[in-house]
Amino acid sequence: MLRVLQIVRLSSRCSSSFVSRMRFLNGLKQNDDVCSAALQDAHMFLFHRLSPLLQRNHQGTFRTAELRTSDVQSLLENLGSDRTLLQEAVLIGCTEQNQAQFCLDIGGLDQTAAEELCGGTFVDLRKSFFLLSGAEAPLVAKAQALLRWHQTSGFCSATGQPTHRNQAGSQRTCSSSGIIYYPKMSPVVIVLVSDGERCLLGRQATFPRGLYSALAGFCDMGETLEETLSREVAEEVGLEVQSFSFSSSQHWPFPQSSFMMACHASVSPAHSQLCVDHSELEDARWFSQQEVLSALQTPPHRGGRAPPSPWLPPKHAVAHRLITEWIQNTRS
Ligand SMILES: NC(=O)C1=CN([C@@H]2O[C@H](COP(=O)(O)OP(=O)(O)OC[C@H]3O[C@@H](n4cnc5c(N)ncnc54)[C@H](O)[C@@H]3O)[C@@H](O)[C@H]2O)C=CC1
Numbered sequence: 001m002l003r004v005l006q007i008v009r010l011s012s013r014c015s016s017s018f019v020s021r022m023r024f025l026n027g028l029k030q031n032d033d034v035c036s037a038a039l040q041d042a043h044m045f046l047f048h049r050l051s052p053l054l055q056r057n058h059q060g061t062f063r064t065a066e067l068r069t070s071d072v073q074s075l076l077e078n079l080g081s082d083r084t085l086l087q088e089a090v091l092i093g094c095t096e097q098n099q100a101q102f103c104l105d106i107g108g109l110d111q112t113a114a115e116e117l118c119g120g121t122f123v124d125l126r127k128s129f130f131l132l133s134g135a136e137a138p139l140v141a142k143a144q145a146l147l148r149w150h151q152t153s154g155f156c157s158a159t160g161q162p163t164h165r166n167q168a169g170s171q172r173t174c175s176s177s178g179i180i181y182y183p184k185m186s187p188v189v190i191v192l193v194s195d196g197e198r199c200l201l202g203r204q205a206t207f208p209r210g211l212y213s214a215l216a217g218f219c220d221m222g223e224t225l226e227e228t229l230s231r232e233v234a235e236e237v238g239l240e241v242q243s244f245s246f247s248s249s250q251h252w253p254f255p256q257s258s259f260m261m262a263c264h265a266s267v268s269p270a271h272s273q274l275c276v277d278h279s280e281l282e283d284a285r286w287f288s289q290q291e292v293l294s295a296l297q298t299p300p301h302r303g304g305r306a307p308p309s310p311w312l313p314p315k316h317a318v319a320h321r322l323i324t325e326w327i328q329n330t331r332s
Protein backbone atom coordinates (compact mmCIF):
# COMPACT_ATOMS: atom_id res chain seq x y z
CA MET A 1 0.00 0.00 0.00
CA LEU A 2 2.88 2.33 0.85
CA ARG A 3 4.30 1.72 -2.66
CA VAL A 4 0.90 2.58 -4.18
CA LEU A 5 0.84 5.93 -2.38
CA GLN A 6 4.45 6.65 -3.34
CA ILE A 7 3.71 6.15 -7.05
CA VAL A 8 0.60 8.33 -6.92
CA ARG A 9 2.49 11.09 -5.00
CA LEU A 10 5.52 10.87 -7.31
CA SER A 11 3.22 11.32 -10.35
CA SER A 12 1.19 14.19 -8.93
CA ARG A 13 4.24 16.16 -7.62
CA CYS A 14 5.82 16.46 -11.06
CA SER A 15 5.48 19.84 -12.72
CA SER A 16 5.30 18.49 -16.27
CA SER A 17 2.14 16.59 -17.11
CA PHE A 18 4.12 14.49 -19.61
CA VAL A 19 6.63 13.42 -16.95
CA SER A 20 3.77 12.75 -14.55
CA ARG A 21 1.99 10.52 -17.08
CA MET A 22 5.15 8.57 -17.93
CA ARG A 23 5.92 7.99 -14.22
CA PHE A 24 2.31 6.95 -13.62
CA LEU A 25 2.41 4.43 -16.47
CA ASN A 26 5.76 3.04 -15.40
CA GLY A 27 4.37 2.60 -11.89
CA LEU A 28 1.47 0.57 -13.28
CA LYS A 29 3.86 -1.72 -15.14
CA GLN A 30 6.01 -2.27 -12.07
CA ASN A 31 3.36 -2.83 -9.43
CA ASP A 32 0.48 -5.29 -9.90
CA ASP A 33 -1.53 -3.83 -6.97
CA VAL A 34 -1.40 -0.30 -8.37
CA CYS A 35 -2.31 -1.64 -11.79
CA SER A 36 -5.27 -3.64 -10.43
CA ALA A 37 -6.55 -0.52 -8.68
CA ALA A 38 -6.22 1.51 -11.91
CA LEU A 39 -8.10 -1.19 -13.85
CA GLN A 40 -11.16 -0.72 -11.65
CA ASP A 41 -11.82 2.71 -13.19
CA ALA A 42 -10.17 2.77 -16.60
CA HIS A 43 -10.86 3.51 -20.27
CA MET A 44 -11.37 0.24 -22.11
CA PHE A 45 -10.74 -0.56 -25.79
CA LEU A 46 -12.64 -3.69 -26.74
CA PHE A 47 -11.52 -6.22 -29.39
CA HIS A 48 -13.10 -9.38 -30.75
CA ARG A 49 -10.57 -11.82 -32.24
CA LEU A 50 -8.14 -8.92 -32.61
CA SER A 51 -10.63 -6.61 -34.40
CA PRO A 52 -11.28 -3.33 -32.55
CA LEU A 53 -14.78 -2.13 -31.68
CA LEU A 54 -15.63 1.04 -33.65
CA GLN A 55 -18.63 3.34 -33.57
CA ARG A 56 -19.80 5.61 -36.39
CA ASN A 57 -20.86 9.13 -35.40
CA HIS A 58 -23.47 11.41 -37.04
CA GLN A 59 -20.87 12.90 -39.42
CA GLY A 60 -20.15 9.38 -40.69
CA THR A 61 -16.63 9.26 -39.21
CA PHE A 62 -15.37 6.34 -37.13
CA ARG A 63 -14.11 6.39 -33.54
CA THR A 64 -13.20 3.71 -31.05
CA ALA A 65 -16.08 2.95 -28.69
CA GLU A 66 -15.68 4.93 -25.44
CA LEU A 67 -16.12 2.35 -22.70
CA ARG A 68 -15.23 2.41 -19.02
CA THR A 69 -14.47 -0.57 -16.79
CA SER A 70 -18.01 -0.56 -15.37
CA ASP A 71 -19.46 -0.73 -18.94
CA VAL A 72 -17.31 -3.75 -19.72
CA GLN A 73 -18.25 -5.42 -16.43
CA SER A 74 -21.97 -5.06 -17.29
CA LEU A 75 -21.29 -6.27 -20.84
CA LEU A 76 -19.51 -9.40 -19.57
CA GLU A 77 -22.41 -10.13 -17.23
CA ASN A 78 -24.94 -9.66 -20.04
CA LEU A 79 -22.95 -11.99 -22.29
CA GLY A 80 -22.85 -14.64 -19.58
CA SER A 81 -19.12 -14.35 -18.94
CA ASP A 82 -17.65 -14.09 -15.50
CA ARG A 83 -15.88 -10.89 -14.45
CA THR A 84 -12.46 -12.56 -14.19
CA LEU A 85 -12.05 -12.05 -17.95
CA LEU A 86 -11.39 -8.41 -17.06
CA GLN A 87 -8.07 -9.52 -15.53
CA GLU A 88 -6.89 -10.28 -19.08
CA ALA A 89 -7.02 -6.58 -19.96
CA VAL A 90 -3.68 -5.15 -21.12
CA LEU A 91 -2.39 -1.67 -20.29
CA ILE A 92 -1.86 0.50 -23.38
CA GLY A 93 -1.51 4.05 -22.08
CA CYS A 94 -3.13 6.79 -20.05
CA THR A 95 -5.13 9.93 -20.75
CA GLU A 96 -4.00 13.52 -20.07
CA GLN A 97 -5.81 13.16 -16.73
CA ASN A 98 -3.76 10.08 -15.71
CA GLN A 99 -6.65 7.73 -16.32
CA ALA A 100 -5.32 4.33 -17.36
CA GLN A 101 -6.27 2.92 -20.78
CA PHE A 102 -6.57 -0.85 -21.22
CA CYS A 103 -7.57 -3.17 -24.06
CA LEU A 104 -9.41 -6.47 -23.79
CA ASP A 105 -10.17 -9.18 -26.35
CA ILE A 106 -13.55 -10.84 -25.82
CA GLY A 107 -13.06 -13.25 -28.74
CA GLY A 108 -14.56 -16.16 -26.80
CA LEU A 109 -17.94 -14.39 -26.50
CA ASP A 110 -20.79 -13.82 -28.95
CA GLN A 111 -19.67 -11.11 -31.40
CA THR A 112 -23.13 -10.05 -32.65
CA ALA A 113 -24.57 -9.82 -29.13
CA ALA A 114 -21.56 -7.74 -27.99
CA GLU A 115 -21.96 -5.40 -31.01
CA GLU A 116 -25.66 -4.91 -30.27
CA LEU A 117 -25.05 -4.21 -26.60
CA CYS A 118 -22.25 -1.72 -27.34
CA GLY A 119 -23.81 -0.08 -30.41
CA GLY A 120 -20.71 -0.65 -32.52
CA THR A 121 -18.96 -3.02 -34.90
CA PHE A 122 -15.75 -5.01 -34.61
CA VAL A 123 -13.77 -3.98 -37.70
CA ASP A 124 -10.67 -5.78 -39.02
CA LEU A 125 -7.52 -3.88 -38.04
CA ARG A 126 -6.37 -3.31 -41.64
CA LYS A 127 -9.61 -1.46 -42.28
CA SER A 128 -9.99 0.28 -38.93
CA PHE A 129 -6.38 1.54 -38.94
CA PHE A 130 -7.24 3.70 -41.95
CA LEU A 131 -10.77 4.63 -40.82
CA LEU A 132 -9.50 6.10 -37.55
CA SER A 133 -7.82 9.45 -37.33
CA GLY A 134 -5.34 11.26 -35.10
CA ALA A 135 -3.94 9.45 -32.09
CA GLU A 136 -6.54 6.66 -32.19
CA ALA A 137 -5.02 4.64 -35.07
CA PRO A 138 -1.59 4.10 -33.43
CA LEU A 139 -3.20 3.37 -30.05
CA VAL A 140 -5.47 0.70 -31.55
CA ALA A 141 -2.51 -0.75 -33.49
CA LYS A 142 -0.47 -0.92 -30.29
CA ALA A 143 -3.35 -2.55 -28.43
CA GLN A 144 -3.84 -5.19 -31.11
CA ALA A 145 -0.10 -5.94 -31.24
CA LEU A 146 0.00 -6.49 -27.45
CA LEU A 147 -3.14 -8.65 -27.44
CA ARG A 148 -1.75 -10.76 -30.27
CA TRP A 149 1.58 -11.14 -28.45
CA HIS A 150 -0.21 -12.44 -25.34
CA GLN A 151 -2.31 -14.84 -27.40
CA THR A 152 0.81 -16.37 -28.96
CA SER A 153 3.19 -16.29 -25.98
CA GLY A 154 1.48 -18.63 -23.53
CA PHE A 155 4.44 -21.03 -23.32
CA CYS A 156 8.16 -20.68 -22.70
CA SER A 157 10.21 -21.53 -25.79
CA ALA A 158 13.03 -22.92 -23.59
CA THR A 159 11.07 -25.15 -21.18
CA GLY A 160 7.65 -25.56 -22.84
CA GLN A 161 6.03 -24.59 -19.53
CA PRO A 162 3.24 -21.97 -19.26
CA THR A 163 4.18 -18.30 -18.93
CA HIS A 164 2.31 -15.90 -16.65
CA ARG A 165 1.75 -12.22 -17.28
CA ASN A 166 2.03 -9.30 -14.89
CA GLN A 167 -1.13 -7.27 -14.31
CA ALA A 168 -0.21 -4.58 -16.85
CA GLY A 169 0.55 -7.21 -19.50
CA SER A 170 3.95 -5.64 -20.18
CA GLN A 171 5.84 -8.94 -19.65
CA ARG A 172 5.38 -12.70 -19.22
CA THR A 173 7.45 -14.98 -16.98
CA CYS A 174 8.06 -18.73 -17.34
CA SER A 175 6.60 -20.48 -14.30
CA SER A 176 9.43 -23.01 -14.31
CA SER A 177 12.64 -21.19 -15.32
CA GLY A 178 11.76 -17.60 -14.43
CA ILE A 179 12.75 -16.42 -17.94
CA ILE A 180 11.03 -13.08 -18.62
CA TYR A 181 9.58 -12.38 -22.09
CA TYR A 182 8.79 -8.88 -23.38
CA PRO A 183 6.59 -7.91 -26.36
CA LYS A 184 8.58 -8.26 -29.58
CA MET A 185 8.94 -5.99 -32.62
CA SER A 186 11.00 -6.50 -35.77
CA PRO A 187 13.17 -3.51 -36.78
CA VAL A 188 12.65 -2.39 -40.39
CA VAL A 189 14.36 0.36 -42.39
CA ILE A 190 12.19 2.21 -44.92
CA VAL A 191 13.99 4.52 -47.30
CA LEU A 192 13.04 7.04 -49.95
CA VAL A 193 15.90 7.16 -52.44
CA SER A 194 16.41 10.27 -54.57
CA ASP A 195 18.84 11.18 -57.35
CA GLY A 196 18.29 14.88 -56.68
CA GLU A 197 15.54 15.32 -59.29
CA ARG A 198 13.46 12.15 -58.94
CA CYS A 199 12.47 9.72 -56.20
CA LEU A 200 12.42 5.94 -56.33
CA LEU A 201 9.23 4.03 -55.55
CA GLY A 202 8.60 0.32 -55.82
CA ARG A 203 5.79 -2.18 -55.48
CA GLN A 204 5.57 -5.80 -54.36
CA ALA A 205 3.30 -8.18 -56.27
CA THR A 206 1.10 -8.44 -53.15
CA PHE A 207 0.42 -4.66 -52.94
CA PRO A 208 -3.03 -3.42 -54.06
CA ARG A 209 -3.10 -2.56 -57.77
CA GLY A 210 -1.32 0.71 -58.57
CA LEU A 211 0.25 1.19 -55.11
CA TYR A 212 3.90 2.27 -55.02
CA SER A 213 5.86 2.91 -51.83
CA ALA A 214 9.34 3.59 -50.50
CA LEU A 215 11.74 0.62 -50.31
CA ALA A 216 11.67 -1.30 -47.03
CA GLY A 217 13.49 -4.22 -45.48
CA PHE A 218 13.93 -6.05 -42.19
CA CYS A 219 17.20 -5.55 -40.27
CA ASP A 220 19.42 -8.62 -40.15
CA MET A 221 20.83 -9.61 -36.77
CA GLY A 222 23.81 -7.43 -35.86
CA GLU A 223 23.23 -4.78 -38.53
CA THR A 224 23.21 -1.02 -37.96
CA LEU A 225 20.45 1.10 -39.45
CA GLU A 226 22.82 2.38 -42.15
CA GLU A 227 24.00 -1.14 -43.02
CA THR A 228 20.41 -2.37 -43.47
CA LEU A 229 19.55 0.68 -45.56
CA SER A 230 22.53 0.27 -47.92
CA ARG A 231 22.03 -3.52 -48.20
CA GLU A 232 18.29 -3.30 -48.96
CA VAL A 233 18.77 -0.65 -51.66
CA ALA A 234 21.59 -2.70 -53.21
CA GLU A 235 19.59 -5.96 -53.05
CA GLU A 236 16.25 -4.64 -54.28
CA VAL A 237 17.22 -2.12 -57.00
CA GLY A 238 21.00 -2.52 -57.49
CA LEU A 239 22.00 1.01 -56.42
CA GLU A 240 24.73 2.24 -54.06
CA VAL A 241 23.59 4.83 -51.51
CA GLN A 242 25.89 7.85 -51.14
CA SER A 243 24.38 9.47 -48.06
CA PHE A 244 21.27 9.27 -45.91
CA SER A 245 19.42 11.17 -43.18
CA PHE A 246 16.99 9.93 -40.55
CA SER A 247 13.42 11.28 -40.74
CA SER A 248 11.15 9.63 -38.18
CA SER A 249 9.87 6.28 -36.94
CA GLN A 250 6.62 4.39 -36.59
CA HIS A 251 5.21 1.21 -35.12
CA TRP A 252 3.63 -0.71 -38.00
CA PRO A 253 1.19 -3.49 -37.07
CA PHE A 254 1.09 -5.33 -40.45
CA PRO A 255 1.59 -8.23 -40.87
CA GLN A 256 3.13 -8.35 -37.37
CA SER A 257 4.72 -5.67 -35.20
CA SER A 258 7.52 -3.85 -37.00
CA PHE A 259 9.47 -0.86 -35.78
CA MET A 260 9.86 1.24 -38.92
CA MET A 261 12.85 3.62 -39.07
CA ALA A 262 12.27 6.02 -41.96
CA CYS A 263 15.16 7.64 -43.85
CA HIS A 264 15.93 9.69 -46.94
CA ALA A 265 18.87 8.55 -49.07
CA SER A 266 20.62 9.92 -52.12
CA VAL A 267 22.37 8.24 -55.02
CA SER A 268 24.50 9.82 -57.72
CA PRO A 269 22.50 10.81 -60.85
CA ALA A 270 25.37 9.29 -62.86
CA HIS A 271 24.71 5.89 -61.22
CA SER A 272 20.92 5.77 -61.10
CA GLN A 273 20.33 2.93 -63.58
CA LEU A 274 17.98 0.46 -61.84
CA CYS A 275 18.58 -3.29 -61.74
CA VAL A 276 15.42 -4.53 -60.01
CA ASP A 277 15.35 -7.86 -58.18
CA HIS A 278 12.00 -9.15 -59.44
CA SER A 279 11.89 -11.88 -56.80
CA GLU A 280 11.36 -9.07 -54.25
CA LEU A 281 9.73 -6.27 -56.25
CA GLU A 282 7.26 -6.48 -59.08
CA ASP A 283 8.35 -3.05 -60.24
CA ALA A 284 10.49 -0.07 -59.18
CA ARG A 285 10.67 3.23 -61.02
CA TRP A 286 11.93 6.77 -60.79
CA PHE A 287 9.11 9.33 -60.42
CA SER A 288 9.39 13.06 -61.15
CA GLN A 289 8.31 15.74 -58.63
CA GLN A 290 5.32 16.52 -60.86
CA GLU A 291 4.15 12.89 -60.96
CA VAL A 292 4.48 12.56 -57.17
CA LEU A 293 2.81 15.91 -56.54
CA SER A 294 -0.24 15.06 -58.63
CA ALA A 295 -0.47 11.61 -56.99
CA LEU A 296 -0.43 13.30 -53.56
CA GLN A 297 -3.23 15.62 -54.65
CA THR A 298 -5.47 12.77 -55.81
CA PRO A 299 -8.23 12.04 -53.27
CA PRO A 300 -7.85 8.77 -51.29
CA HIS A 301 -8.69 5.73 -53.39
CA ARG A 302 -11.71 3.82 -52.03
CA GLY A 303 -11.99 1.02 -54.58
CA GLY A 304 -14.47 0.75 -57.42
CA ARG A 305 -12.90 2.88 -60.15
CA ALA A 306 -9.33 2.26 -61.37
CA PRO A 307 -6.69 3.40 -58.86
CA PRO A 308 -4.55 6.46 -59.67
CA SER A 309 -1.05 5.71 -60.92
CA PRO A 310 1.01 5.84 -58.89
CA TRP A 311 -1.28 5.36 -55.93
CA LEU A 312 0.71 6.47 -52.85
CA PRO A 313 0.56 5.06 -49.28
CA PRO A 314 -2.10 6.64 -47.01
CA LYS A 315 -1.40 9.43 -44.50
CA HIS A 316 -0.98 7.07 -41.51
CA ALA A 317 1.97 5.32 -43.17
CA VAL A 318 5.45 6.67 -42.56
CA ALA A 319 6.12 6.15 -46.30
CA HIS A 320 3.58 8.96 -46.93
CA ARG A 321 5.52 11.24 -44.61
CA LEU A 322 8.79 10.49 -46.42
CA ILE A 323 7.20 11.32 -49.78
CA THR A 324 5.69 14.64 -48.58
CA GLU A 325 9.00 15.60 -46.92
CA TRP A 326 10.84 14.90 -50.18
CA ILE A 327 8.42 17.12 -52.12
CA GLN A 328 8.83 19.94 -49.56
CA ASN A 329 12.63 19.63 -49.56
CA THR A 330 13.03 19.53 -53.33
CA ARG A 331 10.67 22.50 -53.90
CA SER A 332 12.21 24.80 -51.26
N1 LIG B 1 4.60 1.94 -42.80
C1 LIG B 1 4.92 2.05 -44.08
O1 LIG B 1 4.86 3.15 -44.64
C2 LIG B 1 5.41 0.83 -44.86
C3 LIG B 1 5.62 -0.37 -44.19
N2 LIG B 1 6.15 -1.46 -44.84
C4 LIG B 1 6.39 -2.69 -44.05
O2 LIG B 1 7.79 -2.94 -44.00
C5 LIG B 1 7.98 -4.33 -43.74
C6 LIG B 1 9.22 -4.84 -44.44
O3 LIG B 1 9.15 -4.65 -45.85
P1 LIG B 1 9.51 -5.83 -46.88
O4 LIG B 1 9.85 -5.16 -48.18
O5 LIG B 1 8.43 -6.83 -46.87
O6 LIG B 1 10.81 -6.52 -46.21
P2 LIG B 1 12.05 -7.27 -46.91
O7 LIG B 1 12.51 -6.53 -48.13
O8 LIG B 1 13.07 -7.51 -45.82
O9 LIG B 1 11.46 -8.64 -47.45
C7 LIG B 1 10.61 -9.47 -46.70
C8 LIG B 1 11.29 -10.83 -46.50
O10 LIG B 1 12.31 -10.72 -45.54
C9 LIG B 1 12.42 -11.92 -44.77
N3 LIG B 1 12.48 -11.52 -43.33
C10 LIG B 1 13.62 -11.28 -42.64
N4 LIG B 1 13.36 -10.93 -41.37
C11 LIG B 1 12.03 -10.95 -41.22
C12 LIG B 1 11.15 -10.67 -40.12
N5 LIG B 1 11.61 -10.29 -38.93
N6 LIG B 1 9.82 -10.74 -40.33
C13 LIG B 1 9.33 -11.09 -41.53
N7 LIG B 1 10.11 -11.37 -42.62
C14 LIG B 1 11.45 -11.30 -42.47
C15 LIG B 1 11.25 -12.80 -45.18
O11 LIG B 1 11.76 -13.79 -46.05
C16 LIG B 1 10.32 -11.87 -45.94
O12 LIG B 1 9.64 -12.52 -46.98
C17 LIG B 1 6.68 -5.03 -44.15
O13 LIG B 1 6.15 -5.63 -43.01
C18 LIG B 1 5.76 -3.92 -44.63
O14 LIG B 1 4.45 -4.09 -44.14
C19 LIG B 1 6.53 -1.40 -46.17
C20 LIG B 1 6.31 -0.23 -46.88
C21 LIG B 1 5.67 0.94 -46.31
Ligand SMILES: [Mg+2]
Pocket (backbone or CB within 6 Å): 215, 216, 217, 236, 280
Ligand atom coordinates in the same frame (compact mmCIF):
# COMPACT_ATOMS: atom_id res chain seq x y z
MG1 LIG C 1 11.58 -4.97 -49.25
